[in-house]
Amino acid sequence: MATASARRACAKVKQQAGARNAARSEVMEKTPRAKEQSREARDTLLAKPVRHIPEGGLAALRRKARDCHACGLWKHATQTVFGAGADDARVMLIGEQPGLQEDAQGLPFVGPSGRLLDRALEEAKVDRATVYVTNTVKHFKYELRGKLRLHKRANAAEQEACRMWLAAELARVQPHIVVALGAMAAQTLFGNSFSITRERGQWRRLGPATEGFATFHPSAILRTQDEQRAAMYRLLVQDLSEIAKHSDLPE
Ligand code: URA
DSSP, rough: OOEEEEHHHHHHHHHHHHHHHHHHHHHHHHHHHHHHHHHHHSHHHHSSSSSSOOOSSSHHHHHHHHHHHSSSSGGGGSSSSBBBOOOOOOOOEEEEEHHHHHHTTTSSOOSSHHHHHHHHHHHHTOOOGGGEEESSSSSSEEEEEEEEEOOOOOOOHHHHHHHHHHHHHHHHOOOOOEEEEEEHHHHHOOTTOOOHHHHOOOEEEETEEEEEEOOOOOHHHHSSSSHHHHHHHHHHHHHHHHHHTTSSOOO
16 A cells, blocks of 8 residues: 555655646647747748737738837827838848937838938939838937937847837848848848948848848938038949849749
8 A cells, every 4th residue: 555655755746747738738739829920930031030010911010000119119109101112122121220210200211311312313323212121110219309309229138129110021022132221220130240341232132033232321321421421322222223233033
């Protein structure tokens, strides 16, 4: 006959086995979802991870993004600034985040940076009307100085929270050419070690039918003084001219 301590030991072993089985079945239950998520993340053109890609066409995404509370930036911004352009555009330009004027108008690149970008695109013989223009982060972030709202860079957590929208835009538009404007977009596409100074203008494969490169952000040019500003602007135009040269890409 088993002693009381042997029975207690036996019950403990059974309890531990039960806990192990429960944990295993939980893992097994989670596995398909985990696989689904990693497939989604693998299928994006982005180097940085994306946990979930919202469903729907561009119009539905734009509607859903209006109510996005994935990070705290919506609280102080006027509105979500989603991408703009044709849903079958062959070229996508990705900036950093909306500024003051974009926040007010709800459209990307309509302020001073946008005007510089428009001029550079025109010189590079790229028609902005045929391009999809968007940002890495969809809300304006700022700090108050008196009454002024001064641009503040979105942090890593805010970028991560917003990345699903960019991944969804890329998945729906399926551009053949993607151009990152500035370091935030470049590192989202190509990884954290990407350096605009070293690797600007270099084509990279992003997916089976998509190539891309990074170039200066228009606002970095606006912040730079005199001669260097002119040189950077010429390089931006030179880089954007590459888009027109790649007219042999599939429709
Ligand atoms: N800078 C950006 O990165 N995006 C905009 O839309 C405006 C300024």
